[in-house]
Amino acid sequence: MALPTNPEIAADLELLGALLELDGAVRHRVLAYRRGAARIRATGESVAELAMAGTAVELPDIGSTLQDKIVERATTGSIAALEKAKKAVPEGLVSIAASPGLGPKRALAVWREAGATTVGEVRSLAGEGRLREVTGIGPALERGVLDALNAPTAGEDERISLGRALPVAEDLARGIAETGARVELAGSLRRGADTCHDLDIVVATDRPEGVVSALAAQPAVAGEVSHSDVRAGAPTQLGVPVELLMGPPSRFGNLWQHATGSKAHNVRLRERALARGLSMSEHGVDGPGGLVEHADEEGVYAALGLAWIPPELREDVGEIALAETGDLPELVGVADLRGELHAHTDWSDGTDTIEAMAAAAAERGYEYLAISDHSASLSMAGGLDPARVREQWRAIERAQQKVEIRLLRATEVDILADGSLDHPDELLAEFDWVTASVHSSFRASRERMTRRLIAAIEHPLVDAIGHPTGRMLGRRPHADIDLPAVLDAAARTGTRLEINGQPRRRDLDDAMARQALAAGAGLVVGSDAHAADSLDFARYGIATARRAGATAADIANTRPWGELAAARKARAARS
DNA sequence: GCCGTTTTCGGCCCGACTGTTTTCAGTCG
Incomplete structure (x- = not known):
């Protein structure tokens, strides 16, 4: 029997905690389950394996009780305490308690006093004006619950990618800063998370009224501003609200x-x-x-x-x-980047010419730019066959005459279903930089996908693996791979793993990149730009690298091209 | 349930806000 994954274990423990909370368990016992679940979610290694080996207790927030439950889940497929809790309290109450305005206490009252055990029943009660009869709920809450449950996005936690949120938040901050106040981004925006559900902004001011009116005047604000002396909030065009926290400069920190x-x-x-x-x-x-x-x-x-x-x-x-x-790492920054090793042009599915991409890269202070268009099997992206590749090399040569920045002959070659590459080795040998990526058959079995990736990693002519897990935020999960085996292969061969900076990819993600560093695998940050402007996507890749604790030395494209070229040559000589 | 420069037992984060209540509990971030 396959061991349960970390998300599966975490979900069970979270549910158990939620049911215990409804059942009146001591607050901190509930908290312990939540913390344990969060820890398991954030752990890179298989916690089930650790628990079986008796070492899960070495993780923070995991004690012997939780470890025993994880072992039980792994060996029997279920947790007796969870089954028992489901009998004590209807499972549907957990969803009711998660509805806006309701929590465990009110959910319990709704069940005890009105008999509702599903969100649908709560919606009916509210619609009939009977939810207000429950202790602790009045007309205002009833209205709020009804509105929330009838909203088109009901039940979903609306989140948007950092790439959509950050530019708008930066505009808002600039606009508000025109009042003369100090304005900074905060929350998940500032932490560089993959997604956020609101735009947190802090303002140092002794005049909150002025800041509130400045907020209301911002073009991105799409509705009424509600506010107190310390807080202001409003909906935005993005679909997520902006939240302003205000305070005097003396305690801005x-x-x-x-x-x-x-x-x-x-x-x-x-x-x-x-x-x-x-x-x-x-x-x-x-x-x-x-x-x-x-x-x-x-x-x-x-x-x-x-x-x-x-x-x-x-x-x-x-x-x-x-x-x-005093052992915090000196994190890599955007300013450390000396070049871009993953970018497309109008030779495949990019929109800008080689010259335009070169100019944009030079503008960003880069010393080199890899022209890395797709290979032929990705036909819908206009992938290049070997003849077109050679044609493109001549175009790169001509462009090189006109620009200072070093242009590299590169490719993002497809990793085919059997792990082989979409260009012949003779051709691959003539590139300056080879990124190999999976663009198809994402649902292959764990074993097959892992074998496929490792085959590409072990190929002596591959420098980096692009977006290694293929995940797309909100659309497609990480491909099912044996990550430790992949990281081990990367560390062994010196093949770099990409942190793809496209806002919808961020792949590797932060937890995986952290694990990659621990395993000794090298990383590269790629913008995967398909247009000149998108070279700036490197900032999101850097954000992920920073969240993983990476220093400049950990990222290939913080090195001068000469150094990378020498390392490639040495590697080729070894193999 | 977890954990230890007070502790192996007895603690366990803080404040704003809302709407419910008769002086504050529940929820949220």
């Missing part, structure tokens, strides 16, 4: 830190504060000497005996321990 999160990171910090006889919030750090305000974040972290932590690492993935000992 506290506010910015608070609003940046993540929640798990902040909880850890507050626990740490408590252990030191302090209490922290967005208002400052409270202690025996009274409340201390911090104008910058460095002060907040210093008050807890910590070095300042880069936002991308604030996910409770061990960053606090590193900040305590």
Whole structure:
């Protein structure tokens, strides 16, 4: 029997926690299940395997009880405690409790007093005006529940990619900054997460009224602004709301830190504060000497005996321990990039010419640009056959005469279903840089997909694997692969794994890239640009790399081309 | 249920906001 995956285990434990909560379990026991589930979700290795070996308890938030339950799930296929909890409380209450405005307490009351066990029944009750008869629910909540359940996106957690959110949020911030206030992005935007469900912005101001009217005047704002003295919110054209947090400059550091999160990171910090006889919030750090305000974040972290932590690492993935000992990595930045190794032109499915791409890359300060169009089997993308490739090389040569930036003969060659490549070896040998990618048969079995990738990784003429798992945010999950085996092959052969920066890909993702680093596999950040502007997608790849804890030394295209070329030559000589 | 520069037992994050209540619980981030 196949072992349960981490998401499967996490889902079971989350459900168990939710049912226990409804059943009146002690708050912190519920929290322990949630934390354990979150930890399992964020862990790269198979937690089922760890639990079977008895080492899952070495993970934070996993104790012997949870480990036993994971083993039980892995060996018997179910967890007795979960089955028991389902008998004590109807499972549908979990969904009811997740409805906006309702929570565990009200969900329980809805069941006990009105007999509803499904969201549909709650909607009917609300429609008939009978939900208000339940203790703790009045007309206003009933209305809110009904509206939320009838909304077109009901039940879905509306999230948009960082690539859609960031440009709009930056415009909003610039617009509001015209009031003279200091304006910064916060929340998942600042942490560089894959997606966000709102645009968190913080403002240092003593005049909230002016900021609120500036917000209302922004073109991206698409409705009424609601506000208090410390907060303002409004819907935007993006479909997700903007949320402004305001506070005086004297404690801007506290506010910015608070609003940046993540929640798990902040909880850890507050626990740490408590252990030191302090209490922290967005208002400052409270202690025996009274409340201390911090104008910058460095002060907040210093008050807890910590070095300042880069936002991308604030996910409770061990960053606090590193900040305590001063061992935080010097994260790679966009400015470290010296070149782009994955970009398309109008020779295949890109929209811009070789010359236009070269100019845009030069504008970004790059020293080299790989012209890496698709290979023939990707016919709908206008992939090039060997004859067209040679033709393109002549065009690259002509373009090179006109530009300073070093243009590389490159390809994004398809990895075919059997693991072979879509160009003959004689041709591959003449490229400066070869990226190999999967573009088809994503649903192949785990074994087959893994074999396919490893075959490409072991090919002596392949420099990098493009978007290694093929996931598309909101559309297609990661291909089912044996990641440790793939990482091992990459580390062994020196073939780089791409962090693809396209906002909908972000592939490898942060957790996988972190694992890749731990396994000793090399990485490359690629924009996968199909137009000159999209060379900027490299910033999202960098965000993922930073979340993985990568330094400049970990990323191939922070090196000068001469160094990469020499390393390739040495590798070819070995094989 | 987890965990330890107070602890192997007794703790466990903080504040804003809303709508429900008769002085505050529940929810949310």
